Each structure stands twice: as structure tokens, then as C-alpha cells.
Amino acid sequence: MKQGKKSGxxxxxxxxxxxxxxxxxxxxxxxxxxxxxxxxxxAGATEAIKTIVENFLYYPSAAARLKYLGxxxxxxxxxxxxxxxxxxxxxxxxxxxxxxxxxxxxAGASLYCALALGMPWxxxxxxxxxxxxxxxxxxxxxxxxxxxxxxxxxxxLNWISLYAVNMLLAGVKEVASPYTLTLASTNKDAIxxxxxxxxxxxxxxxxxxxxPLAVIISIVVWVVLEKTMFGYELKATGFNKFAAKYCGMKExxxxxxxxxxxxxxxxxxxxxxxLTGFEQxxxxxxxxxxxxxxxxxxxxxxxxxxIGAIFSSYFIQHITNGGAYVDKTMYSAQIADFISALIxxxxxxxxxxxxxxxxxxDRKAEAKALAAKRAAENGEGGDK
Amino acid sequence: MVLLIQYTLIFASVLILVALxxxxxxxxxxxxxxxxxxxxxxxxxxxxxMKFLPAGTPAPVIILAVVVAxxxxxxxxxxxxxxxxxxxxADQTLVGTAMNLLGTAAATVFVKAMNTAENVNNVSxxxxxxxxxxxxxxxxxxxxxxxxxxxxxxxxxxxYVTLYKTRFGLRLCACGEHPxxxxxxxxxxxxxxxxxxxxxxxxxxxxGIVYITAGVSEWKFENGVAGFGxxxxxxxxxxxxxxxxxxxxALVFGLFRALGNVxxxxxxxxxxxxxxxxxxxxxxxxxxxxLAFTSGKSRAPKAEGIPYDKGxx
Numbered sequence: 185m186k187q188g189k190k191s192g193x194x195x196x197x198x199x200x201x202x203x204x205x206x207x208x209x210x211x212x213x214x215x216x217x218x219x220x221x222x223x224x225x226x227a228g229a230t231e232a233i234k235t236i237v238e239n240f241l242y243y244p245s246a247a248a249r250l251k252y253l254g255x256x257x258x259x260x261x262x263x264x265x266x267x268x269x270x271x272x273x274x275x276x277x278x279x280x281x282x283x284x285x286x287x288x289x290x291a292g293a294s295l296y297c298a299l300a301l302g303m304p305w306x307x308x309x310x311x312x313x314x315x316x317x318x319x320x321x322x323x324x325x326x327x328x329x330x331x332x333x334x335x336x337x338x339x340x341l342n343w344i345s346l347y348a349v350n351m352l353l354a355g356v357k358e359v360a361s362p363y364t365l366t367l368a369s370t371n372k373d374a375i376x377x378x379x380x381x382x383x384x385x386x387x388x389x390x391x392x393x394x395x396p397l398a399v400i401i402s403i404v405v406w407v408v409l410e411k412t413m414f415g416y417e418l419k420a421t422g423f424n425k426f427a428a429k430y431c432g433m434k435e436x437x438x439x440x441x442x443x444x445x446x447x448x449x450x451x452x453x454x455x456x457x458x459l460t461g462f463e464q465x466x467x468x469x470x471x472x473x474x475x476x477x478x479x480x481x482x483x484x485x486x487x488x489x490x491i492g493a494i495f496s497s498y499f500i501q502h503i504t505n506g507g508a509y510v511d512k513t514m515y516s517a518q519i520a521d522f523i524s525a526l527i528x529x530x531x532x533x534x535x536x537x538x539x540x541x542x543x544x545x546d547r548k549a550e551a552k553a554l555a556a557k558r559a560a561e562n563g564e565g566g567d568k
Numbered sequence: 569m570v571l572l573i574q575y576t577l578i579f580a581s582v583l584i585l586v587a588l589x590x591x592x593x594x595x596x597x598x599x600x601x602x603x604x605x606x607x608x609x610x611x612x613x614x615x616x617x618m619k620f621l622p623a624g625t626p627a628p629v630i631i632l633a634v635v636v637a638x639x640x641x642x643x644x645x646x647x648x649x650x651x652x653x654x655x656x657x658a659d660q661t662l663v664g665t666a667m668n669l670l671g672t673a674a675a676t677v678f679v680k681a682m683n684t685a686e687n688v689n690n691v692s693x694x695x696x697x698x699x700x701x702x703x704x705x706x707x708x709x710x711x712x713x714x715x716x717x718x719x720x721x722x723x724x725x726x727x728y729v730t731l732y733k734t735r736f737g738l739r740l741c742a743c744g745e746h747p748x749x750x751x752x753x754x755x756x757x758x759x760x761x762x763x764x765x766x767x768x769x770x771x772x773x774x775x776g777i778v779y780i781t782a783g784v785s786e787w788k789f790e791n792g793v794a795g796f797g798x799x800x801x802x803x804x805x806x807x808x809x810x811x812x813x814x815x816x817x818a819l820v821f822g823l824f825r826a827l828g829n830v831x832x833x834x835x836x837x838x839x840x841x842x843x844x845x846x847x848x849x850x851x852x853x854x855x856x857x858x859l860a861f862t863s864g865k866s867r868a869p870k871a872e873g874i875p876y877d878k879g880x881x
Contacts, residue, residue, distance in 0.1 A: 224681040279661045330860040335601060335661060336805065337859065339798040340852040347845040354843075471791055477669055484662065513688055516680035518790075522673040529648070529666035532658030 196545050202487030205537040206496065209485060209530040217523040225514045232510045236520055239506035247386040254385030256498075256505050257395050258462050262287065263497040264398045265453025266479025268405050271488045273446040275409055277422030280443065282323055282338025283450040284476025285345040286316040290451025291458045291473075292349030295465055298374030299356040299365050305374050305459055312455030313448045319345060320447020324440035334443070342472045354467045363464040376459045394456035399494060401449070406490040418442055450476060474521065478504070481524045484531035500524050570711050571830045572823075578782040580815075580822030581720035582775045586800035587807065587814045588727045589771030594809060595731065596764025597744040597757075598653050599873045601664025603772045604797025605671025606642050608789070610773025611780040612675045613641030615787060618700035627703035631715055634700070634777060642773015643766055645671065650765040654758055657875035672792035679789045696786040704781060716778040723771060728811040740764055744869030747876045757876050775800065783829060795852070799825075802855040808867045824851040 214233065221229035235242055240252030266283045273280035280286075293315035294308040303311070319341055326332040357364050367375050376392035385391045409415040421428040421438040429435045453475070458465065482500050486492030507520025586603055593600035600606075617637035621630055648667055652658040676693045683690040706713045731737040742750040743760040751757050779796055780787040803821050807814030828847035831837045 220677065224677075279665075281661075281665060326856075326860055331863045332856075332859045333805070333863070336798065336802055337856060339795060340802065340856045340859075343795050343852045344849050344856070347849045351843050351845040470794070474669075477665070480662070480665055512691060513684065514681075516677055516684075516691065516693075518673050518676040518680065518693075522670070522677050525666055525669035525673045529652070529663060529670055532652050532663040532666065533656050535658065536656045 196542065199487075201538045201541050202489070202492070202534075204541065205534045206485050206487055206492075208537060209527050209534070210499070212530055213523050213527040216526055217519060220522065221515060221519065228511050228514045232515050232519070235509045235511075236503050236506035236523070239502050239509070242506075242509050250384075251386040251388050252505075254382070254388035254391045255462075256501055257385075258388075258390045258392075258460055259457070259505065260498050260501040261394045261398045262453035262457035262475050263478055263482055263501050264402060264494055265456065266450050266476050267482035267486065267493040267497050268402060268490055269446040269450035269453070270479050271483040271486070271490065271493060272405060272409070272449060273442055274483065274488060275422060276418045276438070276442040277425075278324075278327070278334050278439065278442060278446070280320070280323075280338065280446045280450075281335050281480070282320065282341055282476075283446070283479050284472045284474075285338065285342035286319050286447040286450035287454045287473060287476045288342070288345045288349050289315040289319050290454030291465055292345070292352050293451070294455040295364055295458055296352055296356065298367055298371050298459065299353075302371050303374065305376050308374050308459055309376075309452065309455040312451045316447040316449070316451020316454075317444045318447070319451070320443040320445070321440055323447075324443025327443070328436040328439045342476075346469065346472050349465075350467050350469060353465050357467050362466050362468040364467065366464060367459070367461040374459060375461050376456065390460045390462045392460050394460060397456065398453075401452075402490045402494050405449075409490070450479070478524055481528040481531070484534070485527060487534075500527075571833060572826055574712055575783065575826030575829050576819065576822045577717050578714055578778070578822075579825045580818040581714070581717050582779045582782065582796065583800050583803045583818035583821055584720045584815055585723055585771050585778060586775035586797060587804040587818060588723055588811060589768035589775065590801055590804045591727065591731075591768075591807075591809055591811065591814060592740070592771070593764045593768035594804070594869050594872050595741045595744045596761045597747060597869060597871045597874070597876065598649070598761055598765050599660045599664065600646075600649060600765065600768050600772075601661055601801070602646075602649050602667030602671075602797075603664075603768065603775075603800055604793055604795070605664075605667035605669070606645050606769055606772035607776030607779060607793045607797050608671035608675050609645040610638040610642035610776030611787065611793065612678070612776075612789065613773065614638035614777030615695040615697055615780060618697040619695055621700060623699065625700075630700050630703040635719070635774060638773045638777035639770045640773070642771075642776065643769040646765050646769025646772065649769075650762050653765070653875065654761045657877065660873055660875075668792075668797070672789070675789040675792075693789045694786050695789070697781070698785040701781050701785050714778075714782075716781070719774070720778075723774075724811055724815050731811060736763075741869070743876075744871055747871050751876075751878065757878075761876065772797070799851060799855060802859060805868075806855070806858055806862055808862075809869065810867075821851055821855060824854050 218229060218233045221232050240249050240256060243249050243252060266287060269283045270280050290312035294312040297303040297308040297311045323334050323337045323341060326337045327334045353364050376394055378392045382388050382391045417433050418438055421433060421435050425435050478500050482493055482497040486496035503523060504520045507517045510517065510519060586607060590600050590603055614634045614637055617634045621633060649663055652663045653660045679693045679695060680691060683692060704715050731741065739755050740760050740763065742755065743757050747757045776793060779793055799821060803817045804814060807817040828850060831847050
């Protein structure tokens with residue numbers, strides 16, 4: 185009976201439920217991805233899905249594996265920041281689909297400060313954060329004062345910021361290509377310091393303090409949300425705006441502040457990525473970078489937990505990078521985007537999975553209790 | 569000037585179709601953020617139909633086949649939202665967002681696979697439809713009349729009549745305002761919501777094919793539909809969920825979108841020498857400003873976004 189109670193409590197545990205639901209999403213996502221690969225070309229499907237899941241393990245030498253693990257981590261950093269931005273806003277009842285746009289302005293501000301103004305890295309990073317805060321603040325203020333749905337305003341701002349940043353950075357692009365100048369050739373001071381972290385990844389020069397910083401910020405976000413009065417107030421506002429107002433909380437200020445912080449997080453992620461010099465901005469980009477949208481996947485896959493977001497971000501980036509290695513004569517790299525989009529879609533069912541597990545656990549516990557009761561009755565009867 | 573009117577009308581047609589789709593879905597009580605993805609799917613269906621119809625097919629057949637293909641794929645794709653939002657009570661914003669990402673990714677994967685299967689060196693995600701596209705256009709003294717414009721007007725009239733003059737439409741609206749009350753008088757809320765979402769799928773899919781045939785003869789599916797689905801949602805909100813107002817709003821937005829295509833034709837605009845990015849931004853900026861002023865007294869269906877649970881009364 186004790187065991188029965190225990191197994192019931194395991195499935196009722198919120199953490200276990202979230203983890204199981206996330207793993208289920210991943211599994212179904214990969215399975216459907218595999219089926220799609222099979223439909224496109226059955227010959228290479230198994231190989232391709234293996235490549236996607238393996239990512240850097242695809243390289244035979246240990247040194248190369250470490251180096252590409254480093255690359256994956258470098259790209260995981262902005263994803264962690266974007267997913268933090270989204271989950272932070274979501275906890276306050278706001279759907280920050282504008283993380284993509286905030287990411288764009290973060291990239292624009294940091295690269296402009298680095299390339300055009302020749303600022304050192306910390307100034308560039310702060311510029312990115314400020315730009316993101318402003319953009320997030322606009323959505324927040326529109327929501328608080330003008331009742332504009334934050335999803336719509338964020339989408340509009342995504343496109344506005346994309347075109348604005350393209351125009352801004354067109355001034356600092358290479359003559360012959362649409363890409364911005366490299367940090368290494370223009371302003372070495374703007375590159376984030378590595379503090380020797382690169383050594384651990386076969387001298388990968390892109391591995392910088394951004395990686396530990398992202399982990400630290402995740403922990404800070406967790407502490408703010410779960411352990412402070414400020415976080416509690418924000419969550420209360422998200423739960424019921426009117427109740428929060430009635431309790432004397434400044435609900436409008438809270439909404440704006442949430443979007444400011446969310447915007448700052450996403451934009452900081454962009455700064456932490458573009459200031460490594462890993463990639464240059466393409467000034468002819470005609471689509472908002474997928475980073476912000478993948479952040480949604482990471483946030484929900486991580487069970488809306490800042491610590492979970494670290495792992496889920498890594499996973500999403502892992503398969504996205506893996507997608508780049510699939511055999512291009514048969515498949516396209518977008519199959520990884522397809523899988524992560526599927527995973528987001530499946531995350532919509534998490535609530536259903538959880539209530540299903542709850543019901544199952546309840547039913548089992550009930551059956552166990554009933555059996556135990558009967559056994560006890562029988563036992564008692566026997567004694568007599 | 570003729571060009572400006574022509575582009576305004578065609579973009580307005582897209583916005584009317586898609587915004588009406590959103591309107592049906594929201595009146596039934598389901599927020600459809602996934603219109604963008606539905607548009608991509610409709611566009612894909614239509615483009616494939618144009619690509620694979622044999623050359624020399626008579627124009628009316630082409631039009632009919634393309635419209636049916638676009639509507640059909642849009643309908644099937646919108647089932648994803650319907651099942652998740654209505655049966656599984658999923659977060660509608662999340663599922664809609666996923667559908668947008670999924671639509672673009674799936675279309676890209678599919679088109680690329682198709683292109684590489686035809687020619688190993690072709691890894692683009694572009695479909696061309698120069699010849700079949702001509703079936704849609706009638707040239708009247710320099711003005712390219714597009715049959716889709718007529719379709720948009722028909723859809724508008726039908727939507728108005730359906731929503732306000734038929735039993736079905738009024739019941740649909742009831743489900744978006746107060747599903748419990750609707751249920752208590754014997755209306756099947758789940759069925760009505762399915763109807764709302766599927767109609768939005770049909771109209772969204774049609775809007776998608778209209779969008780990719782407006783002004784261009786090939787489409788790169790990697791780009792999706794560049795936020796047009798969201799622009800349509802803004803039109804819907806600006807139009808206060810009413811078909812007639814949506815049409816007016818669509819014309820305004822269509823005008824600004826068209827300016828981006830033809831501004832070089834106007835001397836005074838060309839003289840300003842603004843970068844093209846400014847014109848690209850314009851529809852989004854305008855919609856944001858207009859939304860800021862019009863959202864205050866929102867007439868959104870009361871129960872939208874809240875999954876209906878029969879057990880909760």
C-alpha cells in the first residue's frame with residue numbers, strides 16, 4: 185500500500201509531470217520528423233534523423249567534437265536568453281512573441297555601437313539591453329494604456345525593427361557583401377572576453393563569458409520569479425489584473441515593467457551572440473531571425489522554468505545545428521525547424537498530458553485505496 | 569496612379585479575405601493567430617496546382633482548381649488549430665504561433681524536397697507560375713483586373729449575410745460571446761467552434777494564394793508570407809470584428825502596403841529619396857498607431873481565447 189501511494193505521488197509531482205510531458209513532446213516531434221523524412225526519401229531517413237540528433241558527435245575526432253560542442257553552446261546562449269524573455273512574460277500573463285524583434289534591435293544596437301562608434305564590449309552590451317527594454321516597453325505601454333493586444337503589437341514591432349536595423353547597419357556593412365564588417369577586423373575591443381574558456385573547447389575563439397553569464401542570468405530570473413516579492417507581484421498581476429489592482433499593486437506599471445525586462449533579456453541575448461563575432465548581420469535579411477520564435481519552443485519545452493530553459497534551449501539548438509549536417513542532396517536543413525515547430529505545437533497539449541497523468545494517478549490511487557480497504561475489511565473479518 | 573489603385577485593390581482583397589477568416593474564428597470564440605501559417609499552406613496548395621496543371625488548361629478551370637486547392641489545404645491545416653484548441657483545450661496563442669512556424673517550415677521542406685527531386689542542383693524553395701497566373705488577370709485599359717478582387721467582394725457579402733442574417737451566423741456569434749448560454753439553449757458549441765475555425769482556414773488559404781500571385785510570378789516559400797497574416801489580424805481588430813468595417817480598414821492598409829511597391833512611380837515620393845525600408849515599415853507602423861487609438865473600446869467577442877468546457881457552467 186505504501187508503494188502504491190508512492191507511485192501515485194510520483195506521477196502527481198509537478199516536476200515529474202513537466203519532465204514527462206516535455207520528453208513526450210520531443211519524442212513525438214522527432215517521430216513525426218522521421219516519418220516526414222521517410223516520405224521525402226526513405227533511403228536516407230534513418231541516417232538523417234541520426235545526424236540531426238547527433239549534431240557535433242558526427243565528427244570522428246574528439247577535438248573537432250569539442251570545438252563544435254563549443255559552437256552549439258555559443259548559439260545556445262541567445263536561445264536561453266530569448267526563452268527566458270518569453271517565460272518571464274508568460275508568467276505575468278503576457279505572450280512575448282516580440283522576443284524576435286527585441287533580439288533584432290539588440291543585435292542592431294550592439295553591432296552599431298561596436299562597428300560605427302568603436303565602443304568596448306560592455307558598452308555595446310548595455311546598448312543592446314537598453315534598446316530591447318525600450319522596444320519591450322513600447323509593447324507593454326500599448327498594452328497597459330491603450331489595450332492593444334501584446335501579440336499584435338509585438339509582431340508589428342518585429343517587422344518594424346527588422347527593417348530599421350537593416351537600414352541602420354547598412355552603414356557599416358562590407359563593400360562587396362550584404363554582411364556587416366567583422367568585429368575582429370574593425371574593433372577587437374568589442375569582442376566579449378573569453379577568460380580562457382575557449383581552451384576547454386579545442387581553442388574555440390567564440391566561446392566567451394556569455395555562456396556562464398547566461399546560466400547565471402537563468403538562476404537570477406528563477407530567484408526573482410520564485411523568491412522575491414517583486415516576482416510575486418508580477419505573477420499576481422498576470423493571474424488577475426483586477427485583483428492585483430484591488431490589492432494595491434500598480435498593475436499598469438507591472439505590465440510595462442515585465443515587458444521592459446523581457447525585452448532586455450532577449451536583446452541582451454542578441455548582444456551576447458553577435459559580440460562573439462560568430463556571425464555577421466545580413467543587412468538584406470527579409471525575415472525576422474528564428475531565434476526569438478525558437479525561444480517560444482524552448483520556454484514551453486522547459487516547462488516554463490528558467491532552469492529547465494537552459495536544457496531545453498540546448499536541445500533545440502542541438503537539433504537545429506544538427507539539421508545543418510543532413511545530406512543536402514536529399515533533405516533541407518529546415519527539417520530541424522520543422523521538428524522544433526512541431527514540438528511547440530505539441531507543447532499546447534502539455535496541459536492535456538498533465539491532466540491525463542493526474543487522472544491516471546487518481547484512478548490508480550483510488551483503486552489501490554479501495555483494494556486496501558477491502559483487504560483490511562477482509563482481514564478484520566478474518567480476525568474475528 | 570492606375571498601378572497604385574491596382575495594387576491597393578489586390579492587397580486589400582488579401583486582407584479582406586484573411587481578416588474575414590479571422591473574424592469567423594474569433595466570433596466562434598477561438599483566437600486564430602495561426603492565420604499566417606494557414607496563408608502559407610493555402611499559397612502552397614494554389615502554387616502546386618498552378619505548377620502541375622497541364623499547359624493549355626482553359627482559364628476558368630485553372631481559376632477553379634487553384635481556388636479549390638488553396639481553400640482545401642487551408643481547411644485541412646486549420647484542423648490543427650481546431651483539434652488542439654477545441655478538443656484538447658490548448659493555449660490558443662501558443663498553438664497559433666506554432667502553426668505559423670510549422671506552416672513556413674513544412675512548406676519550405678516540401679518545396680525544397682520537390683525541387684531537388686526534379687533537379688539535384690536546385691536547392692531553392694521557389695515555385696514559378698508565370699503562365700498559369702495569367703488566367704487570373706483581365707487587362708482593362710492598362711488596369712489589370714484580377715478575378716480574386718471579385719472573389720473578395722463576394723466573400724465580403726457572403727460573410728455579412730452569414731454573420732448577421734442567418735441562424736448559423738447568429739449562433740456562431742453566440743458561441744463567442746457566451747458559450748454557456750448558447751449551450752443551454754441547445755447549440756453545440758464544439759461544432760460551432762469547429763465551423764468557425766474551418767471557415768477561417770478556407771478564407772485564410774484563399775488569401776494566401778491571392779497574396780503570392782499579387783504582383784509576382786514566383787514565390788520563395790522560405791519567406792512565408794512576411795507578416796501579412798498578422799496585418800490581417802490588425803485589420804480585423806481595427807474593423808472591430810465587423811465585415812463592413814473590415815473592408816474599409818483593408819482598403820486603408822492595402823493602400824499603404826501598395827505604396828511600398830509603386831512609390832518610385834510618384835515624383836514627389838521618389839524625390840524624398842527615402843530608403844525602401846521606410847516604405848516596407850509603413851504598413852506596420854500605421855497599423856500600430858491606429859491600433860493604439862482604436863483598441864481602447866474594443867468590441868472583441870467576450871469569450872474568445874477561453875476553451876469551452878462543458879462541465880463548467
